[in-house]
Amino acid sequence: MPLYEHVFLxxxxxxxxxxxxxxxxxxxxxxxNGGKVVKTETWGLRNLxxxxxxxxxxxxxALDIDAPAPAIAELERQTNINEDVIRFLTIRVDEHESGxxxxxxxxxxxxxxxxDGDRGGFGRDRGDRGDRGDRxxxxxxxxx
Numbered sequence: 001m002p003l004y005e006h007v008f009l010x011x012x013x014x015x016x017x018x019x020x021x022x023x024x025x026x027x028x029x030x031x032x033n034g035g036k037v038v039k040t041e042t043w044g045l046r047n048l049x050x051x052x053x054x055x056x057x058x059x060x061x062a063l064d065i066d067a068p069a070p071a072i073a074e075l076e077r078q079t080n081i082n083e084d085v086i087r088f089l090t091i092r093v094d095e096h097e098s099g100x101x102x103x104x105x106x107x108x109x110x111x112x113x114x115x116d117g118d119r120g121g122f123g124r125d126r127g128d129r130g131d132r133g134d135r136x137x138x139x140x141x142x143x144x
Contacts, residue, residue: 001066001067001068002066002067002068003066003092004065004090005062005065006026006063006089007060007062007088008079008085008087009048009059009060009085009086010059011053011058012045012055012057012059014084016059019042019059020042022061022082022084022085023042026063027040029071029074030065030067030075033068033071033075034067034070035065035068036067037064037065037066038096039064039096040061040062040063040064041063041100041103041104042059043062043104045057045058046059046060052087053086058086060103062103064096065090
């Protein structure tokens with residue numbers, strides 16, 4: 001059977017339990033139509049690049065799917081009807097990624113020793129800047 005990745009964005013005002021219920025509903029639709037969900041990842045509540053239907057944030061959920069095309073068509077039809085899902089995307093892939101997805105790995109990598117995210121280098125020693133060389137001497141005429 002073909003392999004797919006399906007990502008959907010749920011409204012920001014939903015509880016995590018409701019988002020999990022949406023993922024379980026998608027799994028049930030696929031299993032009823034002869035497919036199966038290989039992996040489910042919840043990426044959490046994240047900021048959107050732009051507002052969608054007055055939402056500034058959304059719950060992201062990714063599913064790795066092994067299912068025939070009619071099962072995917074039914075999943076997309078049901079997802080389109082659901083008012084809690086504001087966007088979704090399904091793509092066909094050659095193989096599923098083993099281990100956590102790039103979005104899950106990103107969260108682990110960005111965490112510092114205190115558990116805070118990368119702050120862009122503010123307030124940190126930058127270390128040696130050997131690639132720059134010395135600063136050129138100032139022109140005394142410009143300071144006057």
